């Protein structure tokens with residue numbers, strides 16, 4: 001109780017000198033706001049809604065409301081993960097939030113963003129069989145430069161919320177390729193090939209693993225992580241991201 005009062009007091013005090021404003025539209029925020037965005041901006045986030053493609057989790061038009069339905073992209077592709085799910089569509093506000101979080105180190109976004117993942121997982125994921133949560137790793141050079149791994153921060157909150165084991169150092173990135181954003185899918189697949197390594201195979205052996213990342217675009221990175229983990233003896237990999245490309 002005293003802690004809460006004290007925190008509110010500190011927040012009000014700081015607010016006197018540095019008024020809190022929405023990271024997107026700069027509108028003033030109430031000191032009691034639990035996120036660095038105003039409600040108007042926050043409510044513009046576009047969520048992924050069911051029905052989902054059984055494999056990649058992409059929203060399907062209502063006429064395809066068939067559990068067995070697999071979207072056209074997934075019919076032509078083989079993934080090493082069993083399924084992928086994303087909370088939002090990577091566009092608009094969430095895209096801006098992820099950029100602010102990753103490239104501008106706006107770590108005040110971690111809690112509200114991981115809460116979106118936790119809420120989604122409660123609704124749409126079966127977390128009972130998940131034994132291990134592993135964030136998609138950054139190459140050590142990039143992690144040093146950024147000083148944090150956004151996927152690890154999100155995965156950490158998720159693991160705590162579901163009392164799951166988090167392993168952020170088992171899967172490592174050993175090859176840093178060109179920025180994925182600028183590549184086509186085929187180039188992405190090639191550039192991530194062999195980019196990851198499992199440090200201690202015994203610890204993933206026969207495990208059902210939830211792989212966590214902030215963004216899924218073509219699925220090439222998640223796919224390569226999944227392939228690497230299966231090669232090391234894991235039983236099943238599912239991917240869970242905050243946002244995916246349309």
Ligand SMILES: [Zn+2]
Nearest residue numbers: 022025038041
């Ligand atoms: Zn705003």
Ligand SMILES: [Zn+2]
Nearest residue numbers: 053056071074
């Ligand atoms: Zn699909």
